[in-house]
Amino acid sequence: MHRLDWLAIVRHGLSTGNVTAQNAEAGGAELIDIPERDADVPLAPAGREQAEAVGHWLARQQPRLAVVSPYLRTRQTAEIALGSIPAEIVVDERLRDRELGVLDLLTARGVQARLPGEARRRERLGKFYYRPPGGESWADVLLRLRALLREIGEDHPGGRVVLVAHEATVLMVRYLAERLSEAELMAIAHGTTIANCSVSTWARSGDRLEPVLFNSVEHLRHHGAPPTRQEDVNAEPV
Known part of the structure:
Protein backbone atom coordinates (compact mmCIF):
# COMPACT_ATOMS: atom_id res chain seq x y z
CA MET A 1 0.00 0.00 0.00
CA HIS A 2 2.75 2.44 0.89
CA ARG A 3 4.12 2.16 -2.66
CA LEU A 4 1.11 4.16 -3.87
CA ASP A 5 1.38 7.90 -4.47
CA TRP A 6 -2.25 8.55 -3.53
CA LEU A 7 -5.03 6.50 -1.94
CA ALA A 8 -8.66 7.47 -1.42
CA ILE A 9 -11.70 5.67 -0.10
CA VAL A 10 -15.29 6.70 -0.76
CA ARG A 11 -18.20 5.35 1.23
CA HIS A 12 -21.16 4.44 -1.00
CA GLY A 13 -24.04 6.87 -1.42
CA LEU A 14 -27.17 6.83 0.72
CA SER A 15 -28.96 3.51 0.16
CA THR A 16 -32.58 2.50 0.61
CA GLY A 17 -31.33 0.31 3.47
CA ASN A 18 -29.75 3.32 5.18
CA VAL A 19 -33.11 5.08 5.18
CA THR A 20 -34.96 2.02 6.50
CA ALA A 21 -32.36 1.41 9.21
CA GLN A 22 -32.46 5.02 10.37
CA ASN A 23 -36.26 4.94 10.61
CA ALA A 24 -36.19 1.64 12.52
CA GLU A 25 -33.66 2.93 15.05
CA ALA A 26 -35.55 6.21 15.50
CA GLY A 27 -38.86 4.39 15.90
CA GLY A 28 -37.60 1.98 18.55
CA ALA A 29 -38.09 -1.13 16.40
CA GLU A 30 -36.15 -4.33 17.03
CA LEU A 31 -35.87 -5.39 13.38
CA ILE A 32 -34.83 -3.52 10.23
CA ASP A 33 -37.33 -4.51 7.55
CA ILE A 34 -35.23 -4.77 4.39
CA PRO A 35 -36.51 -7.22 1.75
CA GLU A 36 -33.27 -7.60 -0.21
CA ARG A 37 -30.18 -9.42 0.94
CA ASP A 38 -27.50 -6.96 2.00
CA ALA A 39 -25.51 -7.38 -1.22
CA ASP A 40 -28.55 -6.28 -3.29
CA VAL A 41 -29.55 -3.08 -1.46
CA PRO A 42 -29.59 -0.23 -4.04
CA LEU A 43 -28.89 3.48 -3.79
CA ALA A 44 -31.70 5.81 -2.80
CA PRO A 45 -32.32 8.82 -5.09
CA ALA A 46 -30.32 11.05 -2.72
CA GLY A 47 -27.48 8.55 -2.91
CA ARG A 48 -27.37 8.89 -6.68
CA GLU A 49 -27.08 12.67 -6.26
CA GLN A 50 -24.21 12.14 -3.85
CA ALA A 51 -22.45 9.82 -6.30
CA GLU A 52 -22.69 12.47 -9.02
CA ALA A 53 -21.16 15.03 -6.65
CA VAL A 54 -18.28 12.76 -5.67
CA GLY A 55 -17.72 12.16 -9.38
CA HIS A 56 -16.96 15.86 -9.88
CA TRP A 57 -14.43 15.66 -7.07
CA LEU A 58 -12.82 12.47 -8.42
CA ALA A 59 -12.45 14.00 -11.89
CA ARG A 60 -10.04 16.54 -10.40
CA GLN A 61 -8.04 13.83 -8.58
CA GLN A 62 -7.42 11.71 -11.70
CA PRO A 63 -7.39 8.22 -10.16
CA ARG A 64 -6.06 5.52 -12.45
CA LEU A 65 -7.60 2.53 -10.66
CA ALA A 66 -10.87 2.09 -8.77
CA VAL A 67 -11.37 -1.01 -6.63
CA VAL A 68 -15.01 -1.53 -5.69
CA SER A 69 -16.99 -3.68 -3.27
CA PRO A 70 -19.27 -6.13 -5.12
CA TYR A 71 -22.38 -4.92 -3.27
CA LEU A 72 -24.95 -3.21 -5.47
CA ARG A 73 -24.89 0.14 -3.66
CA THR A 74 -21.10 0.43 -4.03
CA ARG A 75 -21.12 -0.65 -7.67
CA GLN A 76 -23.84 1.90 -8.44
CA THR A 77 -21.87 4.61 -6.65
CA ALA A 78 -18.73 3.76 -8.66
CA GLU A 79 -20.59 3.57 -11.98
CA ILE A 80 -22.10 7.03 -11.46
CA ALA A 81 -19.02 8.69 -9.97
CA LEU A 82 -16.50 7.23 -12.42
CA GLY A 83 -18.64 7.21 -15.54
CA SER A 84 -16.61 9.89 -17.35
CA ILE A 85 -13.23 9.21 -15.73
CA PRO A 86 -10.66 7.07 -17.63
CA ALA A 87 -9.90 4.80 -14.68
CA GLU A 88 -9.82 1.03 -14.63
CA ILE A 89 -12.63 -0.34 -12.42
CA VAL A 90 -12.12 -3.65 -10.62
CA VAL A 91 -14.69 -5.32 -8.36
CA ASP A 92 -13.10 -7.20 -5.46
CA GLU A 93 -15.05 -9.22 -2.88
CA ARG A 94 -12.44 -8.44 -0.22
CA LEU A 95 -13.95 -4.94 -0.04
CA ARG A 96 -17.41 -6.25 0.88
CA ASP A 97 -18.98 -4.95 4.07
CA ARG A 98 -18.45 -6.64 7.42
CA GLU A 99 -20.70 -9.66 7.83
CA LEU A 100 -22.82 -9.44 10.98
CA GLY A 101 -24.11 -13.02 11.27
CA VAL A 102 -26.81 -13.30 13.93
CA GLU A 118 -24.19 -11.50 22.58
CA ALA A 119 -24.55 -7.90 23.74
CA ARG A 120 -22.65 -8.74 26.94
CA ARG A 121 -20.00 -10.70 25.04
CA ARG A 122 -19.47 -7.82 22.62
CA GLU A 123 -19.14 -5.36 25.49
CA ARG A 124 -16.52 -7.57 27.16
CA LEU A 125 -14.44 -8.27 24.03
CA GLY A 126 -14.77 -4.86 22.38
CA LYS A 127 -15.59 -4.05 18.76
CA PHE A 128 -12.16 -4.93 17.43
CA TYR A 129 -12.20 -8.62 18.42
CA TYR A 130 -15.90 -9.41 18.92
CA ARG A 131 -17.10 -11.86 16.26
CA PRO A 132 -20.88 -12.45 16.17
CA PRO A 133 -21.87 -16.06 15.42
CA GLY A 134 -21.83 -16.44 11.65
CA GLY A 135 -20.17 -13.05 11.20
CA GLU A 136 -16.84 -11.23 11.29
CA SER A 137 -14.87 -9.20 13.79
CA TRP A 138 -13.11 -6.01 12.77
CA ALA A 139 -9.86 -8.00 12.96
CA ASP A 140 -11.30 -10.51 10.46
CA VAL A 141 -12.09 -7.72 8.01
CA LEU A 142 -8.62 -6.27 8.46
CA LEU A 143 -7.06 -9.56 7.37
CA ARG A 144 -8.73 -9.40 3.96
CA LEU A 145 -8.15 -5.65 3.60
CA ARG A 146 -4.46 -5.98 4.48
CA ALA A 147 -4.01 -8.60 1.74
CA VAL A 162 -9.64 4.99 -5.12
CA LEU A 163 -11.62 2.40 -3.17
CA VAL A 164 -15.43 2.46 -3.12
CA ALA A 165 -16.69 0.57 -0.10
CA HIS A 166 -18.52 0.78 3.24
CA GLU A 167 -18.53 2.67 6.52
CA ALA A 168 -16.47 0.25 8.62
CA THR A 169 -14.04 -0.20 5.72
CA VAL A 170 -13.16 3.49 5.80
CA LEU A 171 -12.10 3.23 9.43
CA MET A 172 -10.11 0.07 8.85
CA VAL A 173 -8.28 1.46 5.82
CA ARG A 174 -7.29 4.38 8.02
CA TYR A 175 -6.02 1.90 10.63
CA LEU A 176 -3.84 0.21 8.00
CA ALA A 177 -2.67 3.31 6.13
CA GLU A 178 -1.64 5.14 9.31
CA ARG A 179 -0.44 2.06 11.21
CA LEU A 180 -2.74 2.76 14.15
CA SER A 181 -3.15 0.74 17.32
CA GLU A 182 -6.48 -0.76 18.41
CA ALA A 183 -6.84 2.01 21.00
CA GLU A 184 -6.19 4.73 18.43
CA LEU A 185 -8.71 3.22 16.03
CA MET A 186 -11.37 2.95 18.73
CA ALA A 187 -10.80 6.56 19.76
CA ILE A 188 -11.45 7.66 16.17
CA ALA A 189 -14.44 5.34 15.74
CA HIS A 190 -16.12 6.43 18.98
CA GLY A 191 -18.89 8.86 18.08
CA THR A 192 -17.85 9.01 14.39
CA THR A 193 -20.32 8.16 11.64
CA ILE A 194 -18.73 7.93 8.21
CA ALA A 195 -20.89 10.01 5.86
CA ASN A 196 -22.37 8.58 2.69
CA CYS A 197 -20.12 9.54 -0.25
CA SER A 198 -17.57 11.08 2.09
CA VAL A 199 -13.95 10.94 0.96
CA SER A 200 -10.85 10.07 2.97
CA THR A 201 -7.43 10.41 1.34
CA TRP A 202 -3.72 9.78 1.92
CA ALA A 203 -0.74 11.03 -0.11
CA ARG A 204 2.84 9.85 -0.24
CA SER A 205 5.36 11.67 1.94
CA GLY A 206 8.73 9.96 1.84
CA ASP A 207 8.16 6.28 2.48
CA ARG A 208 4.74 6.73 4.10
CA LEU A 209 1.19 7.63 3.21
CA GLU A 210 0.15 10.69 5.20
CA PRO A 211 -3.52 11.54 5.86
CA VAL A 212 -4.98 14.46 3.91
CA LEU A 213 -8.77 14.22 4.29
CA PHE A 214 -10.96 12.16 6.59
CA ASN A 215 -14.73 11.77 6.24
CA SER A 216 -14.91 14.95 4.15
CA VAL A 217 -18.24 16.01 2.61
CA GLU A 218 -17.28 19.45 1.33
CA HIS A 219 -17.71 18.26 -2.27
CA LEU A 220 -21.33 17.30 -1.51
CA ARG A 221 -22.12 20.76 -0.18
CA HIS A 222 -20.34 22.38 -3.13
CA HIS A 223 -22.50 20.51 -5.65
CA GLY A 224 -25.74 20.73 -3.68
CA ALA A 225 -25.99 17.03 -2.78
CA PRO A 226 -27.38 16.09 0.66
CA PRO A 227 -24.44 15.44 3.08
CA THR A 228 -26.27 12.70 4.97
CA ARG A 229 -24.64 10.76 7.81
CA GLN A 230 -27.17 7.94 8.26
CA GLU A 231 -25.86 4.64 9.57
CA ASP A 232 -25.33 1.87 7.08
CA VAL A 233 -27.86 -0.96 6.81
CA ASN A 234 -25.39 -3.38 8.35
CA ALA A 235 -23.48 -1.02 10.59
CA GLU A 236 -22.80 -2.65 13.93
CA PRO A 237 -25.54 -1.76 16.45
CA VAL A 238 -24.24 0.29 19.36
Missing part, protein backbone atom coordinates in the same frame (compact mmCIF):
# COMPACT_ATOMS: atom_id res chain seq x y z
CA LEU A 103 -26.84 -9.50 14.42
CA ASP A 104 -27.92 -8.88 10.83
CA LEU A 105 -31.05 -6.68 10.54
CA LEU A 106 -31.26 -6.12 14.30
CA THR A 107 -31.35 -2.58 15.68
CA ALA A 108 -29.45 -1.68 18.84
CA ARG A 109 -32.67 -2.29 20.78
CA GLY A 110 -33.17 -5.60 18.98
CA VAL A 111 -29.74 -6.89 19.98
CA GLN A 112 -30.35 -6.07 23.62
CA ALA A 113 -33.84 -7.60 23.61
CA ARG A 114 -33.23 -10.74 21.53
CA LEU A 115 -29.55 -11.53 22.05
CA PRO A 116 -28.57 -10.15 25.47
CA GLY A 117 -25.79 -12.73 25.79
CA LEU A 148 -5.92 -6.50 -0.81
CA LEU A 149 -3.99 -3.30 -0.11
CA ARG A 150 -0.65 -5.07 -0.20
CA GLU A 151 -1.56 -6.53 -3.59
CA ILE A 152 -2.66 -3.14 -4.93
CA GLY A 153 0.56 -1.50 -3.77
CA GLU A 154 2.73 -4.19 -5.34
CA ASP A 155 0.84 -4.16 -8.65
CA HIS A 156 0.52 -0.36 -8.96
CA PRO A 157 3.67 1.31 -7.58
CA GLY A 158 3.30 5.07 -7.76
CA GLY A 159 -0.39 4.61 -8.50
CA ARG A 160 -3.41 6.77 -7.74
CA VAL A 161 -6.11 4.44 -6.41
Whole structure:
Protein backbone atom coordinates (compact mmCIF):
# COMPACT_ATOMS: atom_id res chain seq x y z
CA MET A 1 0.00 0.00 0.00
CA HIS A 2 2.75 2.44 0.89
CA ARG A 3 4.12 2.16 -2.66
CA LEU A 4 1.11 4.16 -3.87
CA ASP A 5 1.38 7.90 -4.47
CA TRP A 6 -2.25 8.55 -3.53
CA LEU A 7 -5.03 6.50 -1.94
CA ALA A 8 -8.66 7.47 -1.42
CA ILE A 9 -11.70 5.67 -0.10
CA VAL A 10 -15.29 6.70 -0.76
CA ARG A 11 -18.20 5.35 1.23
CA HIS A 12 -21.16 4.44 -1.00
CA GLY A 13 -24.04 6.87 -1.42
CA LEU A 14 -27.17 6.83 0.72
CA SER A 15 -28.96 3.51 0.16
CA THR A 16 -32.58 2.50 0.61
CA GLY A 17 -31.33 0.31 3.47
CA ASN A 18 -29.75 3.32 5.18
CA VAL A 19 -33.11 5.08 5.18
CA THR A 20 -34.96 2.02 6.50
CA ALA A 21 -32.36 1.41 9.21
CA GLN A 22 -32.46 5.02 10.37
CA ASN A 23 -36.26 4.94 10.61
CA ALA A 24 -36.19 1.64 12.52
CA GLU A 25 -33.66 2.93 15.05
CA ALA A 26 -35.55 6.21 15.50
CA GLY A 27 -38.86 4.39 15.90
CA GLY A 28 -37.60 1.98 18.55
CA ALA A 29 -38.09 -1.13 16.40
CA GLU A 30 -36.15 -4.33 17.03
CA LEU A 31 -35.87 -5.39 13.38
CA ILE A 32 -34.83 -3.52 10.23
CA ASP A 33 -37.33 -4.51 7.55
CA ILE A 34 -35.23 -4.77 4.39
CA PRO A 35 -36.51 -7.22 1.75
CA GLU A 36 -33.27 -7.60 -0.21
CA ARG A 37 -30.18 -9.42 0.94
CA ASP A 38 -27.50 -6.96 2.00
CA ALA A 39 -25.51 -7.38 -1.22
CA ASP A 40 -28.55 -6.28 -3.29
CA VAL A 41 -29.55 -3.08 -1.46
CA PRO A 42 -29.59 -0.23 -4.04
CA LEU A 43 -28.89 3.48 -3.79
CA ALA A 44 -31.70 5.81 -2.80
CA PRO A 45 -32.32 8.82 -5.09
CA ALA A 46 -30.32 11.05 -2.72
CA GLY A 47 -27.48 8.55 -2.91
CA ARG A 48 -27.37 8.89 -6.68
CA GLU A 49 -27.08 12.67 -6.26
CA GLN A 50 -24.21 12.14 -3.85
CA ALA A 51 -22.45 9.82 -6.30
CA GLU A 52 -22.69 12.47 -9.02
CA ALA A 53 -21.16 15.03 -6.65
CA VAL A 54 -18.28 12.76 -5.67
CA GLY A 55 -17.72 12.16 -9.38
CA HIS A 56 -16.96 15.86 -9.88
CA TRP A 57 -14.43 15.66 -7.07
CA LEU A 58 -12.82 12.47 -8.42
CA ALA A 59 -12.45 14.00 -11.89
CA ARG A 60 -10.04 16.54 -10.40
CA GLN A 61 -8.04 13.83 -8.58
CA GLN A 62 -7.42 11.71 -11.70
CA PRO A 63 -7.39 8.22 -10.16
CA ARG A 64 -6.06 5.52 -12.45
CA LEU A 65 -7.60 2.53 -10.66
CA ALA A 66 -10.87 2.09 -8.77
CA VAL A 67 -11.37 -1.01 -6.63
CA VAL A 68 -15.01 -1.53 -5.69
CA SER A 69 -16.99 -3.68 -3.27
CA PRO A 70 -19.27 -6.13 -5.12
CA TYR A 71 -22.38 -4.92 -3.27
CA LEU A 72 -24.95 -3.21 -5.47
CA ARG A 73 -24.89 0.14 -3.66
CA THR A 74 -21.10 0.43 -4.03
CA ARG A 75 -21.12 -0.65 -7.67
CA GLN A 76 -23.84 1.90 -8.44
CA THR A 77 -21.87 4.61 -6.65
CA ALA A 78 -18.73 3.76 -8.66
CA GLU A 79 -20.59 3.57 -11.98
CA ILE A 80 -22.10 7.03 -11.46
CA ALA A 81 -19.02 8.69 -9.97
CA LEU A 82 -16.50 7.23 -12.42
CA GLY A 83 -18.64 7.21 -15.54
CA SER A 84 -16.61 9.89 -17.35
CA ILE A 85 -13.23 9.21 -15.73
CA PRO A 86 -10.66 7.07 -17.63
CA ALA A 87 -9.90 4.80 -14.68
CA GLU A 88 -9.82 1.03 -14.63
CA ILE A 89 -12.63 -0.34 -12.42
CA VAL A 90 -12.12 -3.65 -10.62
CA VAL A 91 -14.69 -5.32 -8.36
CA ASP A 92 -13.10 -7.20 -5.46
CA GLU A 93 -15.05 -9.22 -2.88
CA ARG A 94 -12.44 -8.44 -0.22
CA LEU A 95 -13.95 -4.94 -0.04
CA ARG A 96 -17.41 -6.25 0.88
CA ASP A 97 -18.98 -4.95 4.07
CA ARG A 98 -18.45 -6.64 7.42
CA GLU A 99 -20.70 -9.66 7.83
CA LEU A 100 -22.82 -9.44 10.98
CA GLY A 101 -24.11 -13.02 11.27
CA VAL A 102 -26.81 -13.30 13.93
CA LEU A 103 -26.84 -9.50 14.42
CA ASP A 104 -27.92 -8.88 10.83
CA LEU A 105 -31.05 -6.68 10.54
CA LEU A 106 -31.26 -6.12 14.30
CA THR A 107 -31.35 -2.58 15.68
CA ALA A 108 -29.45 -1.68 18.84
CA ARG A 109 -32.67 -2.29 20.78
CA GLY A 110 -33.17 -5.60 18.98
CA VAL A 111 -29.74 -6.89 19.98
CA GLN A 112 -30.35 -6.07 23.62
CA ALA A 113 -33.84 -7.60 23.61
CA ARG A 114 -33.23 -10.74 21.53
CA LEU A 115 -29.55 -11.53 22.05
CA PRO A 116 -28.57 -10.15 25.47
CA GLY A 117 -25.79 -12.73 25.79
CA GLU A 118 -24.19 -11.50 22.58
CA ALA A 119 -24.55 -7.90 23.74
CA ARG A 120 -22.65 -8.74 26.94
CA ARG A 121 -20.00 -10.70 25.04
CA ARG A 122 -19.47 -7.82 22.62
CA GLU A 123 -19.14 -5.36 25.49
CA ARG A 124 -16.52 -7.57 27.16
CA LEU A 125 -14.44 -8.27 24.03
CA GLY A 126 -14.77 -4.86 22.38
CA LYS A 127 -15.59 -4.05 18.76
CA PHE A 128 -12.16 -4.93 17.43
CA TYR A 129 -12.20 -8.62 18.42
CA TYR A 130 -15.90 -9.41 18.92
CA ARG A 131 -17.10 -11.86 16.26
CA PRO A 132 -20.88 -12.45 16.17
CA PRO A 133 -21.87 -16.06 15.42
CA GLY A 134 -21.83 -16.44 11.65
CA GLY A 135 -20.17 -13.05 11.20
CA GLU A 136 -16.84 -11.23 11.29
CA SER A 137 -14.87 -9.20 13.79
CA TRP A 138 -13.11 -6.01 12.77
CA ALA A 139 -9.86 -8.00 12.96
CA ASP A 140 -11.30 -10.51 10.46
CA VAL A 141 -12.09 -7.72 8.01
CA LEU A 142 -8.62 -6.27 8.46
CA LEU A 143 -7.06 -9.56 7.37
CA ARG A 144 -8.73 -9.40 3.96
CA LEU A 145 -8.15 -5.65 3.60
CA ARG A 146 -4.46 -5.98 4.48
CA ALA A 147 -4.01 -8.60 1.74
CA LEU A 148 -5.92 -6.50 -0.81
CA LEU A 149 -3.99 -3.30 -0.11
CA ARG A 150 -0.65 -5.07 -0.20
CA GLU A 151 -1.56 -6.53 -3.59
CA ILE A 152 -2.66 -3.14 -4.93
CA GLY A 153 0.56 -1.50 -3.77
CA GLU A 154 2.73 -4.19 -5.34
CA ASP A 155 0.84 -4.16 -8.65
CA HIS A 156 0.52 -0.36 -8.96
CA PRO A 157 3.67 1.31 -7.58
CA GLY A 158 3.30 5.07 -7.76
CA GLY A 159 -0.39 4.61 -8.50
CA ARG A 160 -3.41 6.77 -7.74
CA VAL A 161 -6.11 4.44 -6.41
CA VAL A 162 -9.64 4.99 -5.12
CA LEU A 163 -11.62 2.40 -3.17
CA VAL A 164 -15.43 2.46 -3.12
CA ALA A 165 -16.69 0.57 -0.10
CA HIS A 166 -18.52 0.78 3.24
CA GLU A 167 -18.53 2.67 6.52
CA ALA A 168 -16.47 0.25 8.62
CA THR A 169 -14.04 -0.20 5.72
CA VAL A 170 -13.16 3.49 5.80
CA LEU A 171 -12.10 3.23 9.43
CA MET A 172 -10.11 0.07 8.85
CA VAL A 173 -8.28 1.46 5.82
CA ARG A 174 -7.29 4.38 8.02
CA TYR A 175 -6.02 1.90 10.63
CA LEU A 176 -3.84 0.21 8.00
CA ALA A 177 -2.67 3.31 6.13
CA GLU A 178 -1.64 5.14 9.31
CA ARG A 179 -0.44 2.06 11.21
CA LEU A 180 -2.74 2.76 14.15
CA SER A 181 -3.15 0.74 17.32
CA GLU A 182 -6.48 -0.76 18.41
CA ALA A 183 -6.84 2.01 21.00
CA GLU A 184 -6.19 4.73 18.43
CA LEU A 185 -8.71 3.22 16.03
CA MET A 186 -11.37 2.95 18.73
CA ALA A 187 -10.80 6.56 19.76
CA ILE A 188 -11.45 7.66 16.17
CA ALA A 189 -14.44 5.34 15.74
CA HIS A 190 -16.12 6.43 18.98
CA GLY A 191 -18.89 8.86 18.08
CA THR A 192 -17.85 9.01 14.39
CA THR A 193 -20.32 8.16 11.64
CA ILE A 194 -18.73 7.93 8.21
CA ALA A 195 -20.89 10.01 5.86
CA ASN A 196 -22.37 8.58 2.69
CA CYS A 197 -20.12 9.54 -0.25
CA SER A 198 -17.57 11.08 2.09
CA VAL A 199 -13.95 10.94 0.96
CA SER A 200 -10.85 10.07 2.97
CA THR A 201 -7.43 10.41 1.34
CA TRP A 202 -3.72 9.78 1.92
CA ALA A 203 -0.74 11.03 -0.11
CA ARG A 204 2.84 9.85 -0.24
CA SER A 205 5.36 11.67 1.94
CA GLY A 206 8.73 9.96 1.84
CA ASP A 207 8.16 6.28 2.48
CA ARG A 208 4.74 6.73 4.10
CA LEU A 209 1.19 7.63 3.21
CA GLU A 210 0.15 10.69 5.20
CA PRO A 211 -3.52 11.54 5.86
CA VAL A 212 -4.98 14.46 3.91
CA LEU A 213 -8.77 14.22 4.29
CA PHE A 214 -10.96 12.16 6.59
CA ASN A 215 -14.73 11.77 6.24
CA SER A 216 -14.91 14.95 4.15
CA VAL A 217 -18.24 16.01 2.61
CA GLU A 218 -17.28 19.45 1.33
CA HIS A 219 -17.71 18.26 -2.27
CA LEU A 220 -21.33 17.30 -1.51
CA ARG A 221 -22.12 20.76 -0.18
CA HIS A 222 -20.34 22.38 -3.13
CA HIS A 223 -22.50 20.51 -5.65
CA GLY A 224 -25.74 20.73 -3.68
CA ALA A 225 -25.99 17.03 -2.78
CA PRO A 226 -27.38 16.09 0.66
CA PRO A 227 -24.44 15.44 3.08
CA THR A 228 -26.27 12.70 4.97
CA ARG A 229 -24.64 10.76 7.81
CA GLN A 230 -27.17 7.94 8.26
CA GLU A 231 -25.86 4.64 9.57
CA ASP A 232 -25.33 1.87 7.08
CA VAL A 233 -27.86 -0.96 6.81
CA ASN A 234 -25.39 -3.38 8.35
CA ALA A 235 -23.48 -1.02 10.59
CA GLU A 236 -22.80 -2.65 13.93
CA PRO A 237 -25.54 -1.76 16.45
CA VAL A 238 -24.24 0.29 19.36
